[in-house]
Amino acid sequence: MISFDKFYSLFQKNLQNLYKNSKEIESIFFLLMTHIFKCDKTTILLKLSKKGKIHFIIYKKLIKKLWELKKNKPIQYVIGKAYFFDMEFIVNKNVFIPRQETEELVYWILQDNKNTKNSQIFDIGTGSGCISITLKKKKPKIGHIYAIDFSQKIIDIARKNAKLHNVKISFKKVNILNSDIPIQKKINNNSIIIIISNPPYIRISEKKLLHPNIIQYEPFQSLFVPDKDPLIFYKKISFWIKKKLTGIVYVYFEINQFIYLDIIKFLKKIGFFNIKIKKDFHGFFRMIRAVYYKKK
Known part of the structure; x- marks a missing residue:
């Protein structure tokens, strides 16, 4: 031995x-x-x-x-689990491995919404469900959470993680590039709407900057966007907000540090305000918060 x-x-x-x-x-x-x-x-x-x-x-x-x-297989896929906020999440080749940068985004949301109750929260591109589940676990009264992704295989993993942590999340299979996200016909006038997304944001030309185990094993569709339209997901989500939502909407995005100025410019152009940007623990501009308002 x-x-x-x-x-x-x-x-x-x-x-x-x-x-x-x-x-x-x-x-x-x-x-x-x-x-x-x-x-x-x-x-x-x-x-x-x-x-x-x-x-x-x-x-x-x-x-x-x-x-x-x-x-080059990531350890998280080898053992079938990853840790996020010191909680265990089931992961496989269908979902992106949760990262520390995303923990920082969730921490920001929790700090901003210490006293928030009965919100309507949309987690767009939920993956393993780590954002939704952590918010609900850390702050059970934060409100009702809708977790959205385009693949049933992804939704199945996120649903298993919600069951593992005993939290109630509404999962919806929607490809946001092709369809609008369905919402309740009536949203309580007193509730706050919070949109959260860590969408694909790495340009194809940036592949060379990544570790080989990311390129070889993590889902391509969760990582990359075309160089000619790197804001494709931010645009789709933002235009959906303008089209479908009323009242005050708070938006939290994880972003590509190389194009953060483009994202700020776009959000300002289409009517978002109170835009704030934050650096991650590496010192890169990695997350952004903005507000949108349309009279009910």
Whole structure:
């Protein structure tokens, strides 16, 4: 039987050419080991320090997972789950892996809406459902949430995650590029409407800037937009708001840092105001908030 420390050395050796940062390899190692052994990081650290042995059946399973990682497969797809706001979410090849930048967007929304109740919230391009579910979990009275995506396979994953976290979300299968999002005929006059979206925003020409495991495994349709119309999703959502919604509408977008000025210019041009932009933890302009108003 191989020891934990020897497997750790083997793990590092096999992934060092894919991940230049040793801390990233270490993080992936602990995600895999805590998943396989169904324990916390401290337990794995103890086994490493004591050079504990790994049973050959489990070792075979670990080697299989290591080969998947060596083929650039993201650890989240290898173990079938990702973490967002320290909560576990089921993920597979059909959904984009939740990112820390999106956590920052959700935190902004929660801070802005500490006292908000009975809102109508639309999460457009919900993916794993991490935004909707986190909002409802952290603030149960925030209001009714509609989570929208174009694929039934995506909706199925998001629905499983809602069940996992025991929250009520209304899921709707809508391709927003081809159809308007259906809304209730009557929205309470006193309710606030909040639109949230982390849509595809990476231009095809920017593929070269991404890690190979993103390009090879994460869903193309959740990532990329054409260079000739990189604002395609922002336009569609914004024009839908103008066409279908009345009263005060608060909009939160995650955005491409390279074209944030274009997004601001577009939103101003079509009548949005009180536009505020925020940087993420990397220092990039990554999220934007705006307001739209039309008399009821």
